[in-house]
Amino acid sequence: MDDPFIYNNAQLKIRPMKMLFRCCIVNVLFLFIGITGIAQNFNSDTLQLSLPQVEKIFLEKNLPVLAQKYNVQAAKSLIVQAKLWPNPNINISNGIYNTQNKRFFQITDRDTTFGEQAIQISQLIVLAGKIKKQVKVAETTFHLAEYGLYDLLRTLKLALRTTFFNIYYLRQTAKVYDKEIGALKVIVAAFKEQVGSGYVTQTDLVRVQAQLYSLQNEYQVLIDNINDQQSQLRLLVKATPTTYIVPVVDTIATQNANPLAYSMATLLDSAYANRTDLMISKGNLLLSQQNYSLQKAMAVPDLSVGISYDKHGSYTPFFTSAGVGINIPIFNRNQGNIKSSRIIIDVNKVQLQFTQDVMVEQVSRGLQKAIDADKLYKQIDPSFANHFDVLAEAMMQSYKQRFVRLIDFLSFYDSYKQNIVQLNTILSNKINALENINFFTGSNFFN
DSSP states (O other): OOOGGGOGGGHHHHHHHHHHHHHHHHHHHHHHHSOOOOOOSSOOEEEEEEHHHHHHHHHHHOHHHHHHHHHHHHHHHHHHHHTOOOOOEEEEEEOSEETTTTEESOOSOBTTBOOOEEEEEEEEEOOTTHHHHHHHHHHHHHHHHHHHHHHHHHHHHHHHHHHHHHHHHHHHHHHHHHHHHHHHHHHHHHHHHHBTTTSBOHHHHHHHHHHHHHHHHHHHHHHHHHHHHHHHHHHHHTOOTTEEEEEEOOHHHHHHOOGGGSOHHHHHHHHHHHOHHHHHHHHHHHHHHHHHHHHHHHTSOOEEEEEEEESSSSSSSSEEEEEEEEOOOSSOSOHHHHHHHHHHHHHHHHHHHHHHHHHHHHHHHHHHHHHHHHHHHHHSOTHHHHTHHHHHHHHHHHHHTTSSOHHHHHHHHHHHHHHHHHHHHHHHHHHHHHHHHHHHHTSOSOO
16 A cells, blocks of 8 residues: 555544554664663573683683593603613522421421522613613603693683683674564554554554564574574683673774784794794604603613522532523514604604694785684774764655655665674674784784
8 A cells, every 4th residue: 555654635544553663663772771680591690701711711610621621631641651761580499398207387497307488589671771761752751741731621612712812702692683673563563553543554563564474584593593602611720610701802902913013924934933833843742752762762771780689499509609591582572662753753844844844824814814704894884883873864764754665764874783693793704814824823923
């Protein structure tokens, strides 16, 4: 049907409708300007935390980090074990049965019969510097455990920081949906009261309802995403399932962060010095070289020295002797372990080169992505969001004066929503790109 606002001779009929729409628009504007809270039905404990506060809790309570710290302590204990020499061996023997006097386990001499006892003490002398080489292997293993802890920290801190910022910008986007959905609910309610009265068509009602349902579906997907991110953040900081963390972000600092503040050479130098996965690759190469040296030393047999005492079992009573013993390396010269350890050195050399290549590529690509994300952000005019109240009031006045139709009025708010959503997404992508630079370089260039 025709728009009732075009009939100038029907003002008395239109006046109730005008008052209804004006009331509707005022409510819509109020909903958009006011900030409504995002529902958190399941979560009851809300914590407002800044990034330093979240990181502090993470370092104190994260269970995988605590477990890796225990692994480091266990590896350190093996250094002490590697320094220990083999224990001396003592062997004591006594005769079981004396056939001359029919006695069992005779210890002392009786009559003309003698009890037999023998004692032997021996010590294994480790040759070819095996103890020293074992200590070096244990020390390198300990350092690898430390590097593993630092690499775990580096990886989990990336997850922590990106999740923290993702939640913040998703919540900013959710607020826009929350306000627009509230506004559409007011309009739908007003339309339902007027449908069939000649002022609102069923088509217009269905159109607005369809837009409302679409927004509600998008909003629910967004809330599910926020809750998934909240779940991950709670696991990282060991919070209870009823905790809801509200990130507190210095938006000025994040917006002004400049990826061009550091040169490519500076970022690469930091990566070579601080990347823990590179340290692990270098440590694995060193460990394989040390193991190769140890395996070659293992081919050298160890020397056994000892002294023995025999009471009556030798050619003369109370026989005392000294002796040495050593294996003859004829069959087993540790050939297989030596060959295997030598091949492992080549494997770790290739792995180290690959890690370095990946590192250089990651730093280069990460810097490029951060620069592109920053350029895209700077092309967006943030003043639209800042001046929205003025624009909303102007749009409302235009609608009152019939310069725009209701569908145009709603399209304005939808365009505003899209603008803010894109702005939050672009800024979130920029922050994630900067966080990846921190991760790829092993340093907090952008904090």
